[in-house]
Amino acid sequence: MYTKGRVTELGEFLKVCRAQLVPRTVGLPESGAPRRVPGLRREEVARLVGISTHAYTRLEQGRAPVPTTVIATLARVLHLDDAQRDRLFELAAAGAREPRRRPVQKVHxxxxxxxxxxxxxxxxxxxxxxxxxxxxxxxxxxxxxxxxxxxxxxxxxxxxxxxxxxxxxxxxxxxxxxxxxxxxxxxxxxxxxxxxxxxxxxxxxxxxxxxxxxxxxxxxxxxxxxxxxxxxxxxxxxxxxxxxxxxxxxxxxxxxxxxxxxxxxxxxxxxxxxxxxxxxxxxxxxxxx
CATH class of the missing domain: 3.30.450.180 (Beta-Lactamase)
Incomplete structure (x- = not known):
């Protein structure tokens, strides 16, 4: 069952985590331009994770369930410690949806x-x-x-x-x-x-x-x-x-x-x-x- 409140809490958790990082922490170049929000922007996290900015925005806004593989990747990208990683999976559990995996590919x-x-x-x-x-x-x-x-x-x-x-x-x-x-x-x-x-x-x-x-x-x-x-x-x-x-x-x-x-x-x-x-x-x- 998809629980909007829990996933909204997940979005708040992710906002806090990315606010604690700066581009150089994750290997991104510093542009020198002032940033409207502290930490990493949504589009920067999305690119590091390998999803679109739109998909990541929906995730933070609680408008989409989160595949467990994306959660695992977010934990690595955001440099979460063990306790934070456990909390991330706990928050995502209510709204997690296993994505459809394409069949294992065999050479033609x-x-x-x-x-x-x-x-x-x-x-x-x-x-x-x-x-x-x-x-x-x-x-x-x-x-x-x-x-x-x-x-x-x-x-x-x-x-x-x-x-x-x-x-x-x-x-x-x-x-x-x-x-x-x-x-x-x-x-x-x-x-x-x-x-x-x-x-x-x-x-x-x-x-x-x-x-x-x-x-x-x-x-x-x-x-x-x-x-x-x-x-x-x-x-x-x-x-x-x-x-x-x-x-x-x-x-x-x-x-x-x-x-x-x-x-x-x-x-x-x-x-x-x-x-x-x-x-x-x-x-x-x-x-x-």
Whole structure:
């Protein structure tokens, strides 16, 4: 049963919590302009949580039940201690409504077949929230051993912001990372209140100051695929052209592929890595012969 009084009390609690924070506390830049209200603005909290300002305003005004995933993200974003977090969940319990979760996404069969045919081209399939749905052996050899990443944490943005080895691999890390943020923001605009996306944004906002700043910012980098530079421990520096193909049957799935011009050093590096991947027991020195 939805209890308006309790949710209104929840809104007052959230107002007090955000009033106690300043932008720099959560990694946001200080504009220097006077603020009409103390602490964080509604739109700043909404961006950090991964929901629209309208949705957050309805939450504070007691005009909408609150999904538990959003409450958990709010607790992280607002830097609540254990007692405050317990109080937040207590206030939200009366009006909490479990959101409809979209079914677990599976790679489309046609994309799976394409992956299996690509032996000298790194390729992977990205789904909702930049989840990594499938990959071919060369993509794993180039980027990371995805099999060793738990399925529930197999997400491109999560790797980009929380995996030190993945960060070191990307020579243009800031550009690539900001592109991830842009893609997540576009998805948040298409699916406001998506609990899975809200949880991911909350996790990355707490884990990484750059993500926090870029997510809350207004600038959006372009999504046009282009050249990315990779520093690989076996084949050295590679300059690769990345592009994406959208699945007609499921537009939320995209096939990402990396190529290099034939005869270029990066192309030779991919061929070397492909041959080594085909026979992982062979030492790299022999594979290069």
């Amino acid at each position: 069969a046609q994309l799976r077949r394409i992956l299996d045919e690509l032996s000298t081209t790194p390729a992977l399939v990205i789904g909702r929230h930049l989840d990594i749905l499938a990959w071919n052996p060369l993509a794993a050899a180039l980027l990371t051993d995805f099999d060793k990443v738990p399925a529930k944490r197999r997400n491109y943005a999560r790797l980009m912001f929380t995996d030190p080895a993945f960060r070191e691999l990307c020579l243009d890390w800031r550009t690539n990372a900001r592109t991830c943020v842009t893609q997540l923001r576009l998805e948040a605009a298409r699916h406001p209140g998506d609990p899975g996306l809200a949880a991911l944004v909350g996790e990355l906002s707490v884990a990484d100051a750059d993500f926090r700043k870029w997510w809350a910012g207004r600038q959006m980098t372009g999504l046009r695929m282009g050249t990315k530079r990779v520093r690989h421990p076996i084949v050295g520096d590679l300059t690769l052209d990345w592009d994406s193909l959208t699945c007609t049957a499921d537009p939320t799935q995209k096939l990402l592929i990396a190529t290099a011009a034939p005869g270029a050093p990066s192309h030779d590096g991919l061929l070397f890595l492909a041959s080594w991947t085909a026979d992982p027991g062979q030492p790299p020195e022999d594979a290069a012969a």
